[in-house]
Amino acid sequence: MSTFDYDLFVIGGGSGGVRAARVAAQGGAKVALAEEDRYGGTCVIRGCVPKKLMVFASEFAPTMEDARAYGWDVTSDGFDWQKFHGQLADELDRLEGIYRNLLKNAGVETFDARARIVGAHEIELADGTRKSAKHILLAMGGHPVKPDTPGAELAITSNEIFHLDQLPETMLIIGGGYIACEFAGIMNGLGVKVTQYYRGAQILRGFDEEARGLISEEMIQRGVDLHLGTDVIEMKEADGKIHVKATNGEERPFDVVMMATGRVPNTGDMGLEEVGVKLGRKGEVLVDDYGQTDVPSIYAVGDVTDRVNLTPVAIREGMAFVETVFNGNPTKPDHELIPTAIFTQPEFGTVGMSEEEARDKGPIEVYATSFRPMQTLFAGREDRVMMKLIVCADTRRVLGCHIVAPGAGEMIQLAGVAVKMGATKEDFDRTVAVHPVMAEEIVTMREPVRTA
Template identity: 75%
Template structure:
């Protein structure tokens, strides 16, 4: 049977673009890609990149305060949101242009249209055209979802926060995951009076408890009004134009802006997937095997639409593994174990491997942990604390987890992640000479367990 393309990719985010251009550029496959919105996907347009730039912007007031403590005549001044937003969107435009050029230079034919699946080898574009392909790759990503409460339409999501006409005077962020906690730090740093609601006992569920407790304490110390065991019941527009929020404790609050960061859903609605035989999971995610193949042999899926590990570098790895498997004849599984992760809260988290609670449930462990006031901020008179923590298998001595709460934790965990991924033991860490004076030297100088468990 003759097809229009060897591969048709639906979705122009990091995973889909990487798979498309490598399949076309490295193997000579005839490839097409359809994207209904902007190229670059969540990470480049609505996520990692603009968020990290906002994190940078929000950290300058503290830097100025530190500079004054070190003897510099450093006025903080006022933050100009319009100036920053203009440069931010110019940078996103530049990055989107790079994505488009990468595809074009690799010979990928692109369609600025929505595509849906008709059958195992056919997609239909919103223009009405139909295209056939030997293989179809689903890479549509995910989207933020709002709470189902009265007045939810008054709230924004993380997609909208980069497009605010002006910074609000006060803001409520609802949620306790990394997106909610990151943006609470960002808005607080930019001078917005920031409140965060989370329905659970502590933010950042699923992370090491000691780590998330320290981060929550530091967020509160930094000025964020963190209210746990609290959720939203309703929102309504006040006569003054503010948003009146009723919480689950019966209290009422007024905010200039409310943002829901209460979860994400895969973009599988109205895609024709189940009709074509593609199995979806409980949350609408595309169900795939270890090789990213769906129940329909010609259809594969990578990235957030599969709801495996929703991180940009993982989507890229999955896209590369798909090309190796399907177009290079080298069946390749993606290794989802021991993935280093950074959470750009303030303070920042770097983590890889198991937390203390998870590891202790699997067997006996030793915990090596230290928390201290680092030299730079201590000299400036700050009470800020950092933490370094290793979780060690008591029998094999293998480091099962590494957790860092500190400025630059994301940079540190990338390197520590190599050692943990290689199966380094505590003695391997101990044999490594410390780099002094640094915060990270504590990772190789902790000789005595803080406690044992399991």
Template identity: 70%
Template sequence: MSFDYDLFVIGGGSGGVRAARVAAAGGAKVALAEEDRYGGTCVIRGCVPKKLMVFASEYSGMIEDGRAYGWDITENGFSWDHFKGKLHAELDRLEGIYRNLLKNSGVETFDARGKLVNPHTVELSDGTTKTAKHILIATGGWPSIPDVPGGELAITSNEIFLLDKLPENILIVGGGYIASEFAGIMNGLGVKTTQFYRGEQILRGFDEEARNMVADGMREAGVDLQVNTNVASMVQEGDQIRVTDTNGTEALYDKVMYATGRAPKADNLGLEELGIERGRNGAIVVDQYSQTGVPSVYAIGDVTDRVNLTPVAIREGMAFVETVFNGNPTSPDHDLIPTAIFTQPEMGTIGLSEEEAAAQEAIEVYSASFKPMQQSFAGRAQKVLMKLVVSKASRKVLGCHIVAPGAGEMIQLAGIAVKMGATKEDFDRTVAVHPTMSEELVTLKTPVRST
């Protein structure tokens, strides 16, 4: 049977675009359908605009520091209109790049929603159908708001970039990295910021010492972080929202933003009719090669709810092309992935938390906490943390956790060593770069704890 295409990709985010481009570069005939903007969550409503907002929000502290260093700086406040205009111009530019990358790779694109009709046919929202030997679903994820009275009054991370004006105050609900990052952003932009998290401590699943330090730093910076607290109900009151929390307290907010989870965007794709299994949270169930139960249909990225990070989706897309088009079965490597949380203070991490490591073997913990020189001189220093979790038996560094300005940059480099299986002694043999914060990683001499 002949098909219109060798590969049809549904979804124009980072994973889908990379898979389409690489397959086309290898000679495959490829098409891609995207119902919204090209670039997906990361470029349009995620990491890129979020990081630009982090940068913008950090200047309030830098201005204070500059004065402490002797600079005569006058401050006229932050202009959301100025920043927002530049932000959206940049996102438009990046979307244009994604469209051009596909065009220049020879990928045919359709600005339409795609849905599976059978194992080899995609129906587009314009009513046309396309056939393909292989179909790749890369539709990503979407923020979800829990079912609470008045929930429709809240916004999500999707809408935070589109605000007409900055609110005077905001409530952010959630304790994951998206909620915690935006609490820092809004606080830094001068918005009175409250954060609710229903659990004991934010950033569940990360190293306890590191997450405690992030929470302390956020409170110190001015975020009203309330744990063991959730929204009970919300009602509109004039231009504001009256929120009643689970402790019975009421307060008025200009905006309420929910960041309590994201769900795979896999509804109404025709999956159930084809017998493609969906698992926890509605994710598309795939094997180690990203293949669904229907052999011609694959899925990558957040829609599979494996490791929901942009570079992971890209890796999964590359592994898919290797497997299906290059005859080289490749399973994406989800082990030891370095990651950064752009909270304020920032956190970088790779490997096991102290708690996870201690549960599986005897360990030593090496850590240093101190006030960094640049901020200390300015008189507003928050403590930073450099921490290694080490196996007693193999001496391998099982986890590295950094809370510090630039932690994301540091963990990328430390991640290479940990991924290679570096031991504590490998770190010790490396000469310190002085004066830096990260030199502490190679000068930690005695364990602070061992199990």
């Protein structure tokens, strides 16, 4: 008989924690999970899912314009935020119910409470109840943080944007990462007058420079008032508006200000360091390749480790944890060549190295094309798309693929398979083009535009 209450106690009911709990329980382990907020975590409740639904909603305005150009008699009375928001809330409730049922049907005992670590094998719930477990899995995720700007408390974050009572007329978004850029596109598409401040020289730091440049240009073309090299000095409330003083010398009022200036792991007041779990500079849980902390019985997956903060990665890490700990099959999650979609407008799909990264590693060839796609060209829009391959000059392997285009997320999933398999430029060239689609350009670029 086990001397512990459970074989596994999971803290956090997001994608990684729920998957690990469910799979371990289905394999016969006695599992419990504690979640202090809503089941489904950042992705389902205040991230990818509601964001993508907002992206869909925001893209109908230009689509209706296009429909008129194609001969359709389309009229619109404008966007009804209340109607959409009600349906969004219902959908998130439905998805949370699915997550709860997945755990219940797998036999996982759940606690709707905050849990802290009080020992290598011991957890304390908010009501003071203590539980013991042979293994503990930390899957608490992360949360948005605001900088120490005077008046920062007046701003919302990506958590609150889904719960606005009404759509503002004017909005300032501070930040240049993918969350800031996605919401700039969303709110602009819903009819809000959007201004975006980013202190850096170009948005989407860390991604391919050519792709970043095109997305930036297209966002401006579509109506986002983007100011680069600009930061906020202070914010004050007056006459029902938030008055923002910026480093570019401007002082402007906005109805809503959203800060998308980074996220940090949810490790505060968890009792981790007291039991010997080491944390990094941002408060991330430090783990080895198998997700194990310095305390052998405690593991961690997902955003709380601040490695690759993506939902499918957290799920993979959760699966690898179960394989390692419960199935006796030590498994390292693979963090190499992960395809990613960023739902800016235009959409961005990317896998592998940027041109800048690859250039530093050795000789490369760059194949790239930019053009106006058929659908919007016919409708008289100026939209541009881009396809780009980074190729190793020696091995001919495709090191990176970058697509800026409508549906880029769908395209990059399939391109990601080829890049992950180690496809060469000649493998791409041998593949017959699908015509007429935008993606055919990926296999029809014959001559490099430059070498490095």
